[in-house]
Amino acid sequence: MLFMLLMTAVSLQTDIYDPQAGAFLDRLPDPDSLFVLADSAYRAGDYQLSASLYLEGLQAQPWNSGSIYNLACCYGLLGRAGLASDYLERAWKAGFDDIVHVRWDPDFDPVRTDPTFSALVDSLEQLAASREEELGEEVIFSATGRFRCRVRLPEGYDGSDPVPLVLGLHGLGDSPEGFMGLWEVVGDYGCIFAVPQAPTPYLVGDRIGYTWYAGEDDSSRTASARQSRDYVLTLLDRLEEVYRISDVYLFGYSQGGGMTYLAGLHAPQRFRAVAPFSGWLDMSVVSEEELAAASGVPVRIVHGEQDRVVDYGSALFADSVLSEAGYDVEFRTFQGQHMFSRDDLKAFLEEFLAD
Template sequence: MEERELDDLVAFLPPLLQALERLGFVARYLHPPDFETVLAAVGQPDAELNAQVPRLQAWPEALEHVRAPLLAAAEAALAAFAGLRAAPQDPDGPTAIFRALRHLPKAQAALYPLARDLPPVNRYFLDPGAREGGERLRRLAKAEPRADTGVLHYDNAPDSRGGFSAYVPEDYAPDVAWPLVVALHGGSGNGGSFLWSWLRDARTRGAILVAPTAVGRTWAISGPDPDTPNLHRLLGYVRGRWNIDPGRILLTGMSDGGTFTYVSGLEQTSPFTHLAPVSAAFHPMLASFAEPARVTGLPIHIVHGALDWMFPVDMAREAAAGLSRAGADVTYLEIEDLSHTYPREANAAILDWLGVG
């Protein structure tokens, strides 16, 4: 890059990364009755980002490999803010909000390939505590490119079902047994988007992450179940390709994905060693129908919000009590200011509990 392009990059990256952080804030603290207050709290980072976009549009074609992902990330971030700001006038405001927030993982997916070459982007995809030096940052920066590391997709285009997306740490070493996190999206979601709810934590702590997409519109929480055999198939593929620690294989999920964590994870033949349902529905029969040999001593980490409007918190409290009575080793985390959104800060507590990092 010439000096002018370097100056452009220095001016462009901070507002882009700040816009993404602020969108993450909205996604975490969104509670429909408080939406306008939450949106006001993030200010107008999109205005500053929009002002910097023309600088990159003037770059020469030789820098397209850097310019294109940066502009794609900015475009997605700006689309998210535009959708959020228009949502109060939409007849179906909550749906408009969730639709706007779908642009955040698109922005992150566009930006991630630059993590190797741009240190600020590398730091963005780490937990804040690991961004300023430290062994983890050094290991990631020094890691040689490999075809089987980074963000990978297997039959998991946005409009497809039944495949999975994955993140394998850039410093993966086949002589080390790595913990595995299998993270299930919510209703009508897909693994390619939900991957970004966990990527920072997996990258910071050193865990392999798999985010499957349900076979149907959502997970098979009632009726015929094609998803459990598909999860077993995907897990078999992952264990055949990477060195997975057999004692740390976590199944977790948000909303319908959390409910399916119960449904599938409590089955006698489940290969998962730990379960962590988040913001999930629970029926007492799930515990009563489970085989005692599966439930007894099974580590289960339940996370739920006191403000959850879709699955009231009493469901989670009942799940913790019922599973404890059935003999499971239950950890219960209730978050006072959490609505029906994904609490990314809980990932650290879950990984601590799993013994990762």
């Protein structure tokens, strides 16, 4: 009876035929802007403001496990063990599963010995181990398949003249639709913008994203990385068949940044320049011969100094390795955590594509 009364009350409150009934959808916050502001507040040490901004942004992206985790970090730094525990558990439910990272993340040092927080971390470790056991052994194999790629064409493009191609590789859990938002930057340079879907589905909360790496052990992940690298180059073959292309510029973010290194160094003759954003140079995939042979391709490394997902040291390592090998490499940093720098994408395009 109580349930029926509640349903009646709700139905009376909302006129489903009122054109303004869905007006709240127009007032949803812009999560990307709010998360940037939240990160800035975090770096400034204003953890209360950062938490408030993360909470507001998460209203529009409640599945964003990374931002939920960052919110838990804010509460950890504020010494609020209960809230840190609550949001860490919510991050886990949304798809965050790097419990090893939680163990050493200094943001949780103020609450690490709290019984509630400590018990949650122990519980999540047990759940992670149980999940692996229940899933069974993973077997990776190769097969042919069909994959998607989103393509935006410059205004007035009719195929009569070749134009530059900018190829963008999204990060872990993202999709072509999500990464295509960068057309707001790329579209100013009179080029084709192509964003392929990474080959392996990846569950992010209650939605499906995609990953360039697959496998639980090093050997299977290395094999999948090589397959993804070759997939990027096969896609490029297809794009060059369909469109008239002059030069090709490759960039990627996070895991896509790592793939940018792999594809760019494996086939340097295919690219005019490459720019890995917040990625890492996986030397288990790149051979010494490849490294030496690819030194002619310009590399523009971009990485946030406070990155806690792909450590800033990864960029320092890549810069050192490539510089010693004689590459035309520039290392651009920005004040921020694991985030995409549109300003540095614009700088990359300005350097090579500006009239």
